[in-house]
Amino acid sequence: xxxxxxxxxxxxxxxxxxxxxxxxxxxxxxxxxxxxxxxxxxxxxxxxxxxxxxxxxxxxxxxxxxxxxxxxxxxxxxxxxxxxxxxxxxxxxxxxxxxxxxxxxxxxxxxxxxxxxxxxxxxxxxxxxxxxxxxxxxxxxxxxxxxxxxxxxxxxxxxxxxxxxxxxxxxxxxxxxxxxxxxxxxxxxxxxxxxxxxxxxxxxxxxxxxxxxxxxxxxxxxxxxxxxxxxxxxxxxxxxxxxxxxxxxxxxxxxxxxxxxxxxxxxxxxxxxxxxxxxxxxxxxxxxxxxxxxxxxxxxxxxxxxxxxxxxxxxxxxxxxxxxxxxxxxxxxxxxxxxxxxxxxxxxxxxxxxxxxxxxxxxxxxxxxxxxxxxxxx
Ligand SMILES: Cc1cc2nc3c(=O)[nH]c(=O)nc-3n(C[C@H](O)[C@H](O)[C@H](O)COP(=O)(O)OP(=O)(O)OC[C@H]3O[C@@H](n4cnc5c(N)ncnc54)[C@H](O)[C@@H]3O)c2cc1C
Numbered sequence: 173x174x175x176x177x178x179x180x181x182x183x184x185x186x187x188x189x190x191x192x193x194x195x196x197x198x199x200x201x202x203x204x205x206x207x208x209x210x211x212x213x214x215x216x217x218x219x220x221x222x223x224x225x226x227x228x229x230x231x232x233x234x235x236x237x238x239x240x241x242x243x244x245x246x247x248x249x250x251x252x253x254x255x256x257x258x259x260x261x262x263x264x265x266x267x268x269x270x271x272x273x274x275x276x277x278x279x280x281x282x283x284x285x286x287x288x289x290x291x292x293x294x295x296x297x298x299x300x301x302x303x304x305x306x307x308x309x310x311x312x313x314x315x316x317x318x319x320x321x322x323x324x325x326x327x328x329x330x331x332x333x334x335x336x337x338x339x340x341x342x343x344x345x346x347x348x349x350x351x352x353x354x355x356x357x358x359x360x361x362x363x364x365x366x367x368x369x370x371x372x373x374x375x376x377x378x379x380x381x382x383x384x385x386x387x388x389x390x391x392x393x394x395x396x397x398x399x400x401x402x403x404x405x406x407x408x409x410x411x412x413x414x415x416x417x418x419x420x421x422x423x424x425x426x427x428x429x430x431x432x433x434x435x436x437x438x439x440x441x442x443x444x445x446x447x448x449x450x451x452x453x454x455x456x457x458x459x460x461x462x463x464x465x466x467x468x469x470x471x472x473x474x475x476x477x478x479x480x481x482x483x484x485x486x487x488x489x490x491x492x493x494x495x496x497x498x499x500x501x502x503x504x505x506x507x508x509x510x511x512x513x514x515x516x517x518x519x520x521x522x523x524x525x526x527x528x529x530x531x532x533x534x535x536x537x538x539x540x541x542x543x544x545x546x547x548x549x550x
Contacts, residue, residue, distance in 0.1 A: 187439025188319030189275035190460030196283035207291035214268035215419035223529030238265040248365035256524030322440035330435035338420035341386035342395040431476035447498035
């Protein structure tokens, strides 16, 4: 069977759900194809920085797992701690299966059709459109929004030859006793210096802790050993052996355009995670929104150009500035003690403002701090 629609969205994560919701609300016939049955587990810390909340649909109707009014950035081994603390929450915690399902439900209410257990196998140009072979039917669409996450290879079908630059990350959902749970209430902890060129985290959820590690050094991460050492350091004793979930995070946007040949890349498929915090949900939502804006507003033949312009104006400058800061933070020569000093205090305050949507990374270039950052990079 062949199903025809205006837009096929590949992937039911935040980027795809956002694009589908807005495009459907503007009257386009939208199908979301998701390979897994829904709701599906997603390897993720589930931390939603405050700026994400302004982007969420009003009808989301999802209570958060936990609200954190404090973010602690600690620099091991000396334990120096820099806090971002506000009266309202800085980071809220969610479980991604519930969060993504709520976003998709919102897209469905707007008129999008969500088809689960439908893996897209390939894309190819068809007459005035694009044809998708899937594990179910054949789909034909005027445009495709590729929102299939960081591990997809489908972008190559649409002409992107470069592979995404990605780093490994490991995450565990850890059941702990009530006393341990209470120790981590209300704060999201990022520990630098416990793993080379990366960080470890503890995010409190309603009834358990999400614990993880990541490293920008792709060659010798040893993530399992690091996360076990980290739990020992924090005296966290799991009540039962947790499952290790590994996945990848993109650290650089694709260098060329993000739309061509009727395909628009969004979220992790476009490489839009924040290179400093490695948080990816906010740019997934924003890029989904920008893709829908281009699909709805641009005249025929201008959709790709419009989306590329929107990305170049609204996302790329921030990611380029953030990438420079990330090179300092995760560079092999940077000692955690050095970053924990005066420069560290300013940098943490700045990143806290970015998380809350009060500042943008691109503003860094206008600050004196930029000269310090460049000097540190030699
Ligand atoms: C360990 C870890 C911890 C993280 N913690 C955080 C955090 O705390 N906060 C934060 O903001 N970000 C975090 N991130 C990053 C965040 O998970 C991603 O940036 C975000 O999920 C990107 O959303 P997306 O919609 O682009 O892609 P995804 O959420 O990856 O969604 C892609 C969807 O596409 C589907 N799909 C893939 N291929 C196909 C196909 N061929 N056909 C059909 N469907 C397909 C997948 O099943 C999936 O549902 C973390 C990442 C990792 C790895």
